[in-house]
Amino acid sequence: MDDAAYKQLFSRPRMVRDLLQGFAARDWSGALDFASLTPLPTSYVSDDLQQRHGDSVWRIRFHDERWLYLLLLLEFQSAVDRAMAVRMLTYTGLLYQKLLGEGVLRKHGALPPVLPIVIYNGRRAWSAPTDVSALIASGGASLAQYQPSQRYFLLDEGRAGAAALPPNNFVSALIALETNRDRAQVPGLLKTLIELLRERGDAELTRAFDAWATQVLVPRRFRGTAESTLRLEEVRAMLAEQVEEWTAQWIAEGREQGIAKGREQGIAEGREQGIAKGREEGREEGRAEERALLCRLAERRFDAATAQRLAAVLADIADPERLAQVGEQIIECTTAADLMARVLDGSRQSG
Numbered sequence: 001m002d003d004a005a006y007k008q009l010f011s012r013p014r015m016v017r018d019l020l021q022g023f024a025a026r027d028w029s030g031a032l033d034f035a036s037l038t039p040l041p042t043s044y045v046s047d048d049l050q051q052r053h054g055d056s057v058w059r060i061r062f063h064d065e066r067w068l069y070l071l072l073l074l075e076f077q078s079a080v081d082r083a084m085a086v087r088m089l090t091y092t093g094l095l096y097q098k099l100l101g102e103g104v105l106r107k108h109g110a111l112p113p114v115l116p117i118v119i120y121n122g123r124r125a126w127s128a129p130t131d132v133s134a135l136i137a138s139g140g141a142s143l144a145q146y147q148p149s150q151r152y153f154l155l156d157e158g159r160a161g162a163a164a165l166p167p168n169n170f171v172s173a174l175i176a177l178e179t180n181r182d183r184a185q186v187p188g189l190l191k192t193l194i195e196l197l198r199e200r201g202d203a204e205l206t207r208a209f210d211a212w213a214t215q216v217l218v219p220r221r222f223r224g225t226a227e228s229t230l231r232l233e234e235v236r237a238m239l240a241e242q243v244e245e246w247t248a249q250w251i252a253e254g255r256e257q258g259i260a261k262g263r264e265q266g267i268a269e270g271r272e273q274g275i276a277k278g279r280e281e282g283r284e285e286g287r288a289e290e291r292a293l294l295c296r297l298a299e300r301r302f303d304a305a306t307a308q309r310l311a312a313v314l315a316d317i318a319d320p321e322r323l324a325q326v327g328e329q330i331i332e333c334t335t336a337a338d339l340m341a342r343v344l345d346g347s348r349q350s351g
Contacts, residue, residue: 005215006074007056008208010119013037014200015170016058016072022166024117024153032068036061057095059112067112069095071152075120085132088116088152116152121178126156168196170205177217184301186217187240188334194232206232290323291315294330302336313343322346 009015016037021029040057058070071091075081092114105111120126129135133149157175165172173193180189190213197206213235214228230238291314299307310326317323326343333339 005208005212006076006119008211009174009205010056010072010074011039012202012205012208013039014202014205016070018169018171019072019117019119019155020060020070022169022171023155024115026166031062031064033061033063069112069114071095071114071116073116073118075118075122080120080122080124080126080128082128083135084118084128085130085135085150085152088118089132089148089150092116092150116150117155118152119155119157121157123158125159126154130154170196170200174212182300183239187236190232190236190239194236197232210235284318287318287320287323290320291317294323294326297327297330298336298339301330302339306336306339309340310343313340313347317347 010019013034017034020032020034025032037058037060040059042055042057055074056070056072058072060068060070062068071088073084073088075084081087095114096111099105099111118126130153131149131151133147136147138144139147155171158179160175160179162176162179165175170193173189173196177186177189177193180186193209197209210231211229213232214230218230218235218239291311294314295307295311298310314323314326317326325346329339329342329346333342
């Protein structure tokens with residue numbers, strides 16, 4: 001399922017362009033003419049490559065008229081392929097054989113450069129050597145000059161790091177959705193992707209992301225299934241509804257836990273200091289637990305800074321109904337700024 005969905009995504013020139021501009025050729029992509037980016041049949045290299053789902057061969061022209069060939073391999077295996085560098089070297093050799101048969105060396109006097117790229121989305125960190133020379137035993141200085149050396153570019157999605165993802169980039173959007181560990185943030189990430197797709201106006205890529213979200217994102221992150229492909233807006237609405245249900249459940253459970261703990265504390269202290277005082281302190285303990293829970297929810301939905309600002313406001317709120325209202329606002333608000341504005345407005349009105 002992953003293979004087919006990824007193949008659709010990376011069969012679109014815009015995805016390959018963003019892969020080059022944002023990752024594999026970030027420092028020198030300005031030398032490339034992206035209008036010339038063209039996919040080639042995988043059989044152009046070998047039958048073996050053709051049988052691997054998702055792998056592709058592309059070529060793109062430099063502005064100085066030279067061609068660059070891209071070998072793009074997608075890895076979905078749970079086990080890291082230690083021999084990947086050898087496979088890449090083999091595919092490069094087969095590609096060059098094909099080009100030699102077409103007379104490229106005779107016409108241009110040189111073979112075109114090749115950029116091998118591996119995109120890996122496994123949970124384990126990629127540990128295989130990225131240069132084939134690292135797989136060859138040393139034969140001493142006298143043999144070193146005769147050994148092959150080729151490096152491939154590795155994009156290990158799980159280790160890319162959110163801070164390093166370039167903005168307004170479809171590959172970045174894909175990685176963010178694949179690797180984010182807080183499911184409450186997924187609807188917001190989908191919204192960013194939807195807005196980027198609308199801005200770019202690529203209908204084919206939009207349909208590819210629709211299929212990926214339905215076939216991969218929903219089953220993997222939310223353990224749900226859909227009978228047919230959903231549009232991204234539908235997926236976002238469905239997941240946002242699930243997040244709201246979970247958040248409401250967490251608030252209800254947290255409130256019950258806080259009340260129960262407050263009652264227990266009140267009874268225990270009431271025996272020593274008086275039932276009335278114990279009950280009041282127990283209630284305050286329950287309110288403190290609920291305030292802490294609301295702050296944790298705000299941090300999960302937005303960020304730590306929002307949780308800190310919310311904590312300062314909640315410290316002055318003792319009304320249980322007002323605290324419950326803040327919990328509902330955390331669910332309803334789509335931005336941290338909206339949340340704080342509504343909470344502060346509610347506090348002014350109640351004051």
